[in-house]
Amino acid sequence: MKIEQAENEIVEEFSMFDDWMGKYEHIIELGKSLPIIEEKYKTDDRLIKGCQSKVWLHSEISNGKIFYTADSDAIITKGLVALVIRVLSEHSPDEIVNAKMEFVDRIGLKQHLSPTRANGLVNMIKQMKLDALALKAKA
Amino acid sequence: MITKEKQITVDVQKVRKDFPILSRKVNDKPLIYFDSGATAQKPKQVINAITKYYSEQNANIHRGVHALSQEITTAYENARATIQKHINAKHAHEIIFTSGTTESINLVGSGFAKGFVNAGDEIIVSEMEHHSNILPWQMLCEEKNALLKVVPINETGELILDEFKKLLSPKTKLFAITHVSNTLGTINPIKEIISLAHAKNIPVLVDGAQAIPHMKVDVQNLDADFYCFSGHKVYGPTGVGILYGKEEWLHKLPNYQVGGGTIKTVSFAKTEYADIPLRFEAGTPHIEGGIGLAVALDYLNEVGLEIISAYEYELLEYATEKLSAIEGLKIIGTSQNKASVISFVLEGIHPYDAGVILDQLGIAVRTGHHCTQPIMDKFGISGTVRASLAFYNTKEEIDELVHGIEKVKSMLK
Numbered sequence: 001m002k003i004e005q006a007e008n009e010i011v012e013e014f015s016m017f018d019d020w021m022g023k024y025e026h027i028i029e030l031g032k033s034l035p036i037i038e039e040k041y042k043t044d045d046r047l048i049k050g051c052q053s054k055v056w057l058h059s060e061i062s063n064g065k066i067f068y069t070a071d072s073d074a075i076i077t078k079g080l081v082a083l084v085i086r087v088l089s090e091h092s093p094d095e096i097v098n099a100k101m102e103f104v105d106r107i108g109l110k111q112h113l114s115p116t117r118a119n120g121l122v123n124m125i126k127q128m129k130l131d132a133l134a135l136k137a138k139a
Numbered sequence: 140m141i142t143k144e145k146q147i148t149v150d151v152q153k154v155r156k157d158f159p160i161l162s163r164k165v166n167d168k169p170l171i172y173f174d175s176g177a178t179a180q181k182p183k184q185v186i187n188a189i190t191k192y193y194s195e196q197n198a199n200i201h202r203g204v205h206a207l208s209q210e211i212t213t214a215y216e217n218a219r220a221t222i223q224k225h226i227n228a229k230h231a232h233e234i235i236f237t238s239g240t241t242e243s244i245n246l247v248g249s250g251f252a253k254g255f256v257n258a259g260d261e262i263i264v265s266e267m268e269h270h271s272n273i274l275p276w277q278m279l280c281e282e283k284n285a286l287l288k289v290v291p292i293n294e295t296g297e298l299i300l301d302e303f304k305k306l307l308s309p310k311t312k313l314f315a316i317t318h319v320s321n322t323l324g325t326i327n328p329i330k331e332i333i334s335l336a337h338a339k340n341i342p343v344l345v346d347g348a349q350a351i352p353h354m355k356v357d358v359q360n361l362d363a364d365f366y367c368f369s370g371h372k373v374y375g376p377t378g379v380g381i382l383y384g385k386e387e388w389l390h391k392l393p394n395y396q397v398g399g400g401t402i403k404t405v406s407f408a409k410t411e412y413a414d415i416p417l418r419f420e421a422g423t424p425h426i427e428g429g430i431g432l433a434v435a436l437d438y439l440n441e442v443g444l445e446i447i448s449a450y451e452y453e454l455l456e457y458a459t460e461k462l463s464a465i466e467g468l469k470i471i472g473t474s475q476n477k478a479s480v481i482s483f484v485l486e487g488i489h490p491y492d493a494g495v496i497l498d499q500l501g502i503a504v505r506t507g508h509h510c511t512q513p514i515m516d517k518f519g520i521s522g523t524v525r526a527s528l529a530f531y532n533t534k535e536e537i538d539e540l541v542h543g544i545e546k547v548k549s550m551l552k
Contacts, residue, residue, distance in 0.1 A: 020166065020499045025550060052507045052522065053491040073521065074489035075551060076496075 031078030168501025176527030218433035243367035248275035318350035323472025324480035375435035379428030
């Protein structure tokens with residue numbers, strides 16, 4: 001599946017909810033399904049800086065595709081990470097680097113992309129792209 | 140004139156009409172603003188003063204001979220006098236306009252680094268300081284090979300005065316302490332602390348950013364050597380703040396930033412600097428900020444600062460009682476002597492998650508470490524939810540917060 005397709009799928013999934021509560025309850029549920037990072041990778045150097053909640057990210061490359069796992073101490077953050085991973089994971093570094101990630105805005109969660117210090121989503125996406133580039137260079 | 144009725148309590152519905160932003164909606168809900176500790180909302184009197192400045196008064200101060208410049212210079216200097224009177228400073232030239240509390244502290248820190256601190260000397264701060272009252276001193280100590288000493292706090296979030304007394308030594312050059320903790324709400328016994336420090340000839344800098352909005356501060360009565368605060372936390376404009384310094388200290392303190400406005404005469408051979416306060420006010424200042432700040436203080440005095448303090452205390456007691464009754468909620472900062480700031484944690488719920496859900500309900504709280512990471516370490520937590528209450532808040536809004544927290548619990552359990 002292309003990145004854009006994955007984004008469209010999420011947009012459609014969220015169109016089912018007509019109020020914020022449904023949307024956030026869904027995000028909370030998604031948080032519980034996040035591909036959890038292995039404990040040994042939950043180290044400070046994998047911590048994404050600038051988030052109010054802690055987010056650990058681990059990236060691996062296999063057959064030219066990047067695989068992400070992550071965890072967070074906040075459940076809404078976990079849900080947002082799960083969405084981003086669903087979109088980006090198992091794609092090539094080039095696809096990942098060029099992904100526009102417009103779905104966050106399209107599902108009405110634009111405030112999570114604002115560059116406030118409280119919020120890690122921007123930093124998270126940036127780190128995922130940087131990891132993809134670094135792994136591509138190494139591979 | 141203050142009527143008898145006014146003296147009893149804040150007429151909150153009347154007061155709320157003075158703050159235009161309080162009638163707006165957030166996420167389709169009426170805004171409930173519990174983040175005044177981060178920045179307070181502005182009454183229309185302040186907004187009007189800023190509009191008037193740009194519509195009718197704009198000119199540069201202290202230089203021009205033309206009417207506009209003279210008018211605005213008078214207005215700016217009158218603002219300084221209003222601020223002087225508000226904190227009962229002895230002289231208007233003891234009031235330095237800065238960009239905020241942070242710059243006020245950095246100004247003193249920079250002066251102490253240049254003039255008064257040598258290797259092996261000590262600076263004391265407390266464990267409850269905002270990062271802005273830690274980092275300038277930490278940097279100074281690193282530069283000068285001096286030592287930063289820290290007064291610990293107890294489980295209720297109060298300074299341990301016995302430990303403070305032990306830290307005072309002949310090497311101590313300054314004690315920098317907050318008047319009111321932005322995270323815990325603790326009101327420190329500043330007068331007693333200053334008197335203990337002065338008994339050992341140690342000057343004291345007070346971070347008053349969180350005190351000035353809530354209570355009457357008299358710098359002469361406290362005998363503070365330096366007292367710092369920000370305009371925007373006391374219902375005034377952002378980008379302006381005050382450094383009060385005792386005349387004798389300001390005369391001794393080396394220059395901070397220099398440039399236009401700070402001089403008497405300049406030549407390449409020798410520059411003669413201006414007297415205080417202008418020596419510390421380089422460049423064109425935040426003119427409408429200074430004027431707006433004075434208008435904000437006038438507004439507070441018109442409502443009545445003592446009445447405000449009493450009403451905010453009533454809100455604090457009400458909120459403490461209601462929040463304490465919520466299962467799994469723990470208040471962080473339980474000093475007997477508190478300003479209207481309540482930090483709390485919810486069992487099993489990250490403060491960030493709580494903040495996101497409360498925001499959806501139109502309730503603005505602050506979450507995180509509130510720029511006081513040492514306090515978080517002390518209490519073994521990563522952050523808190525903080526509701527800071529102001530005199531435009533109501534008990535009904537506190538009830539809404541309680542409902543909001545129940546919603547947070549039901550969604551995140």
